[in-house]
Amino acid sequence: LPGASTAVVAKMLPSQEASKIYHDKYMRNSRAIGVLWAIFTICLAIINVVVFIQPYWIGDSVNTPQAGYFGLFHFCVGNGNSNRELLCQGSFSEFTSIPSGSFKAASVFVLMSMVLILTCIGSFALFFFCNTATVYKTCAWMQLLCAVCLVLGCVIFPNGWDTEVIRDMCGEDTGKYTLGNCSVRWAYILAIVGILDAFILSFLAFVLGNRQSDFLQEELKTISRGEK
Incomplete structure (x- = not known):
C-alpha cells in the first residue's frame, strides 16, 4: 500500500542521525568500560606496591624449627627459642x-612491574592530548610487560628457597621449589592475583584501542561519503 510505505519511510531515521545515535551510545559504553579499566589499573598498582614491600611471601608454620617470614628482600627469623623473638633484616637499598x-x-622484576604500572597510570594524562587508541595500546603493552615481570618474579623467587637461612627456618626438607614445613603467605598469593589482573587489563586495553581505531576509520569514511 502506498500509504503504508510512506509511513514506514517517514519513520525511518536519516543515515546521519542514526550514525550520531550509534556514535553517542558507543562513546557512553566506551567511557564506562574505560573508567572501569582505569580503576582496576589503579588497583593493580596498589597490589604491586604491596607485594613488593610486604615481607609475607612465605612464612613459618606450627612444625617449623624457627618462627619467621620472608619477602622479596626483607625477612624476619627467630633464634629457635620458645619466646619466638624475631630478628629482622634485609633491605632493597642494601642489595647485598x-x-x-x-x-x-x-x-x-617485581620492581620493574611496579614501575611499569605506575608509568601506565601516569600516562592517563595523555588521553587529554593524544589519540585515545594510541594511549590504550601503549598502556596495554605496559600492562602486558608488567604481567610478564610479575610472572618472572613469582617463578624465580622459589628458586632461592634452598638458601641456608630459609632451611634453618623451614627444615631440612626445604629446597628449590620445595618449601618444607613452611607455607605460602598472602603476599605471594596476591602477586599471582596481580598477574591475572595485569593480563586481563592488557587484553581489555588492546580491545578498547582497536575498537577506537576501527570507529575512527568508520567516521572518516562516513564523512568522506557525505562530502561526495
Missing part, C-alpha cells in the same frame, strides 16, 4: 643484605 641471588632477581 638479600640472602639469595634468586631473591635479588625476583625483587628486580
Whole structure:
C-alpha cells in the first residue's frame, strides 16, 4: 500500500542521525568500560606496591624449627627459642643484605612491574592530548610487560628457597621449589592475583584501542561519503 510505505519511510531515521545515535551510545559504553579499566589499573598498582614491600611471601608454620617470614628482600627469623623473638633484616637499598641471588632477581622484576604500572597510570594524562587508541595500546603493552615481570618474579623467587637461612627456618626438607614445613603467605598469593589482573587489563586495553581505531576509520569514511 502506498500509504503504508510512506509511513514506514517517514519513520525511518536519516543515515546521519542514526550514525550520531550509534556514535553517542558507543562513546557512553566506551567511557564506562574505560573508567572501569582505569580503576582496576589503579588497583593493580596498589597490589604491586604491596607485594613488593610486604615481607609475607612465605612464612613459618606450627612444625617449623624457627618462627619467621620472608619477602622479596626483607625477612624476619627467630633464634629457635620458645619466646619466638624475631630478628629482622634485609633491605632493597642494601642489595647485598638479600640472602639469595634468586631473591635479588625476583625483587628486580617485581620492581620493574611496579614501575611499569605506575608509568601506565601516569600516562592517563595523555588521553587529554593524544589519540585515545594510541594511549590504550601503549598502556596495554605496559600492562602486558608488567604481567610478564610479575610472572618472572613469582617463578624465580622459589628458586632461592634452598638458601641456608630459609632451611634453618623451614627444615631440612626445604629446597628449590620445595618449601618444607613452611607455607605460602598472602603476599605471594596476591602477586599471582596481580598477574591475572595485569593480563586481563592488557587484553581489555588492546580491545578498547582497536575498537577506537576501527570507529575512527568508520567516521572518516562516513564523512568522506557525505562530502561526495
